[in-house]
Amino acid sequence: MKPEPLGAAAAALALFVSLLWGGNVAAIKFGYDTFPPIWSAFWRFLSAGMAVALWAKWRGVRLWPEPGEWRGLGLLAAMFTAQIVCLNTATAWTSAAYAVVLLNSHPLFTNLFGQWFALEEKITVQRAVGLTVAFSGICWLALGRPAAELAPYPHWGNFLTLVSASLLATRVLYTRGLVQKTHPLRTVTWQITLAVPAFLLIAAATEPMTLREVTWPPVAAILYQGPVIAGFCFIVWTTLLQRHSASTLSMFGFTVPIFGVLLSAWLFGEEIGSRLVSGAVLVTIGIIIVTRRAKRQPKHTEERQAAA
Numbered sequence: 001m002k003p004e005p006l007g008a009a010a011a012a013l014a015l016f017v018s019l020l021w022g023g024n025v026a027a028i029k030f031g032y033d034t035f036p037p038i039w040s041a042f043w044r045f046l047s048a049g050m051a052v053a054l055w056a057k058w059r060g061v062r063l064w065p066e067p068g069e070w071r072g073l074g075l076l077a078a079m080f081t082a083q084i085v086c087l088n089t090a091t092a093w094t095s096a097a098y099a100v101v102l103l104n105s106h107p108l109f110t111n112l113f114g115q116w117f118a119l120e121e122k123i124t125v126q127r128a129v130g131l132t133v134a135f136s137g138i139c140w141l142a143l144g145r146p147a148a149e150l151a152p153y154p155h156w157g158n159f160l161t162l163v164s165a166s167l168l169a170t171r172v173l174y175t176r177g178l179v180q181k182t183h184p185l186r187t188v189t190w191q192i193t194l195a196v197p198a199f200l201l202i203a204a205a206t207e208p209m210t211l212r213e214v215t216w217p218p219v220a221a222i223l224y225q226g227p228v229i230a231g232f233c234f235i236v237w238t239t240l241l242q243r244h245s246a247s248t249l250s251m252f253g254f255t256v257p258i259f260g261v262l263l264s265a266w267l268f269g270e271e272i273g274s275r276l277v278s279g280a281v282l283v284t285i286g287i288i289i290v291t292r293r294a295k296r297q298p299k300h301t302e303e304r305q306a307a308a
Helices: 008-022 024-033 037-059 067-093 096-103 106-116 125-142 154-178 184-206 216-243 246-268 274-291 298-307
Strands: none
Touching (some): 008 246, 024 096, 024 246, 037 067, 037 216, 106 274, 216 246
C-alpha cells in the first residue's frame, strides 16, 4: 500500500509519542529513590511484556516460536538484557539529560556497525562527515560533569550510557535480520519474556528490592516506562507505520533528546549548560547528516522504538 501523506493530526500524534519517549530516561531516574536500577528494569518489563503480549494477541499474531527460532530469540534477549542493565545503571550514575542525549546517539553506532551486516548500507563520504561531527559531540558530552547531586559518577555513567547505545545499535541490526524470518511482534515479546527472569535474578543477587517505602510516584514512573512506552507508544507507532512512510516518521526521532533534556530540567531542576547544548547540537546534526538519505524499514523502526 502506498504511504499516505502525513497530515496535521498524524504529525501531532507522532510528535506526542516522541514527547513520551523523551521522558523515558527521566522516568527511569525518577523512580530510583524507591526502586534500584535492576529492580526497576524487572518491574518495567514485566508490565511492558504483558502489554505487548496483549497487543499481539489482539492482532492475532502467533507468539510461540518455531523450533528454529529459539536460538536467535535467545541471543536477542541476551543483548537486550545487557543493554538495559547498562542503561539503568548508567542513569543512576549520571544525569537524565546527559543520558538521554548519549543514548539517542545509537543511530551513529548503527551506521558504523552496519558495515558488517549484509542488509545495511555502507559508509559514504556524507556518512563519514556526519559520523565525525556526531562523534565530536559525543566526546564533548561524555567528558562533561553534571551537577553532583544528579550524577554521583558522571564519567562512568556517561561511558556506560554509550555502551548501552552501542548495544542498542547492535540489537537493532541483529533484529533487522531476524525479522526477515520471524514476526516483529514475536521478537519483541520474546526478547522481553526471556529477559525478565534474568533481570529478576540479577536484581535479587545485587540489590535490595526497595530503598524506601513504596509510594505512587515511583510506581507511576514504572507504569510510564512499561505500559505507556512499550504499550501505548508501540501500538500508536505501529499504526502510524501502517499508513505513513517510515522515513518520514523517523524524522520525529530527532525531537526525542530535546524533549528528554527539557523534561529532565523540569523534573530534576537540571541546568541546561553550554556543554550539554553544544554536545546535543553536534550529535543531532551528525545524525541528520548520516541518516537523511537512509532507507527506513517499518519493522526495524517498530522494534527499536518498542523496547528502547
